[in-house]
Amino acid sequence: MKPLSVAVIGAGSWGSALSIVLNSNGHNVDLWMRSPEQLQEIKTTGINQKYLKDVTIPGAIKLSNELKTAIEGKEVVLLSVPTQSVREILRKIKPFLTKDQIVINVAKGLEVHSKLRISEIIHQELGAQPCAVVSGPSHAEEASRGMPTTVVSTSKEKKWAEFVQDLFSNEYFRVYTNPDIVGVELGGSLKNVIAFGAGISDGLGYGDNAKAALMTRGIREIARLGEAMGAEISTFSGLSGIGDLIVTCTSMHSRNRRAGILIGQGKSFEETLEEVGMVVEGIKTTESAYELSKFYNIEMPITEQIYNVIYKGVAPKEAVVQLMSRRMKNEMEEIVESKKLNW
Ligand SMILES: NC(=O)c1ccc[n+]([C@@H]2O[C@H](COP(=O)([O-])OP(=O)(O)OC[C@H]3O[C@@H](n4cnc5c(N)ncnc54)[C@H](O)[C@@H]3O)[C@@H](O)[C@H]2O)c1
Numbered sequence: 001m002k003p004l005s006v007a008v009i010g011a012g013s014w015g016s017a018l019s020i021v022l023n024s025n026g027h028n029v030d031l032w033m034r035s036p037e038q039l040q041e042i043k044t045t046g047i048n049q050k051y052l053k054d055v056t057i058p059g060a061i062k063l064s065n066e067l068k069t070a071i072e073g074k075e076v077v078l079l080s081v082p083t084q085s086v087r088e089i090l091r092k093i094k095p096f097l098t099k100d101q102i103v104i105n106v107a108k109g110l111e112v113h114s115k116l117r118i119s120e121i122i123h124q125e126l127g128a129q130p131c132a133v134v135s136g137p138s139h140a141e142e143a144s145r146g147m148p149t150t151v152v153s154t155s156k157e158k159k160w161a162e163f164v165q166d167l168f169s170n171e172y173f174r175v176y177t178n179p180d181i182v183g184v185e186l187g188g189s190l191k192n193v194i195a196f197g198a199g200i201s202d203g204l205g206y207g208d209n210a211k212a213a214l215m216t217r218g219i220r221e222i223a224r225l226g227e228a229m230g231a232e233i234s235t236f237s238g239l240s241g242i243g244d245l246i247v248t249c250t251s252m253h254s255r256n257r258r259a260g261i262l263i264g265q266g267k268s269f270e271e272t273l274e275e276v277g278m279v280v281e282g283i284k285t286t287e288s289a290y291e292l293s294k295f296y297n298i299e300m301p302i303t304e305q306i307y308n309v310i311y312k313g314v315a316p317k318e319a320v321v322q323l324m325s326r327r328m329k330n331e332m333e334e335i336v337e338s339k340k341l342n343w
């Protein structure tokens with residue numbers, strides 16, 4: 001692919017890391033951030049200390065805190081702000097956007113008040129605009145250092161998913177396409193809820209057995225909700241399903257897991273968010289996931305207990321007791337019922 005001009009909106013850890021990936025692919029990157037102090041710091045030190053310390057931001061990446069300059073004339077606009085800020089940012093960039101620019105979202109979450117996926121928010125705010133989504137197991141701390149990473153690109157239109165595949169792919173960053181935009185977005189969003197729970201389990205001092213249980217039963221409940229919402233079930237055994245769940249539940253880099261660990265250790269939510277210092281998407285997405293599970297009448301016991309811890313003040317240990325003392329079940333209950341197996 002010939003070098004393109006890309007505006008990256010949001011210089012948190014992921015926006016910074018993806019700017020580095022795109023820059024290493026020869027693209028011309030403008031990295032926008034809202035804070036003039038952050039811009040000054042990166043200009044002076046070459047380091048984005050709060051969000052991606054120990055990694056140098058290449059000088060070829062243009063730093064900006066003017067949205068108009070960052071966006072105008074760019075071929076690609078990549079959104080890397082927390083889910084709950086996406087709508088606000090879209091409203092701010094809309095006056096500078098033209099209909100030939102592709103908007104790529106890399107955030108993973110569901111909007112709290114609407115419970116919408118981010119591509120749906122983009123469609124609501126921008127109407128007919130080329131749009132794609134990147135998701136999958138990818139921590140900024142690794143991708144920014146050129147460590148092997150695989151992700152998925154999706155879009156309602158195959159050509160845009162393939163465009164994103166070409167834009168990002170290189171010898172350490174491999175992009176698969178997936179036509180299932182609903183599944184890819186839900187997988188990336190809902191895994192944060194389970195990862196927060198896996199962190200709580202670690203913080204309580206529970207072990208690998210507990211985490212394996214949360215991951216295995218967690219992906220089942222994500223897939224149940226996903227299927228009810230129109231996703232392809234097989235997406236949840238792919239990179240933006242089990243792949244992202246594994247990395248987020250096990251990685252020392254995960255903000256969701258780290259936040260869960262602190263909660264499990266008894267810290268308050270205020271202390272936890274202060275200490276993590278970056279967005280913990282799973283907290284707000286838990287509320288959307290819980291409400292969606294009620295709306296679609298889907299059993300999501302792990303999500304429900306995490307919801308109880310976050311929003312009802314239930315003690316993490318008590319939430320685990322509640323999970324472990326549920327009615328006895330057949331692991332394949334849905335299959336036995338749907339296939340009417342005589343078992
Ligand atoms: N960090 C990762 O490794 C990683 C990997 C894949 C996906 N993601 C997803 O990318 C999204 C961003 O995550 P992150 O880790 O970069 O977050 P972060 O907390 O590191 O950075 C968020 C950035 O957005 C900015 N921001 C917040 N609200 C804003 C607003 N209203 N207007 C403008 N800027 C605003 C912050 O100043 C910050 O620069 C999340 O949805 C996350 O799940 C992160």
Ligand SMILES: O=P(O)(O)OC[C@H](O)CO
Pocket residue numbers: 108136137138139192195244247248253254255256257279280281
């Ligand atoms: O650090 P987390 O928990 O926000 O997760 C980051 C990515 O989504 C992992 O794929």
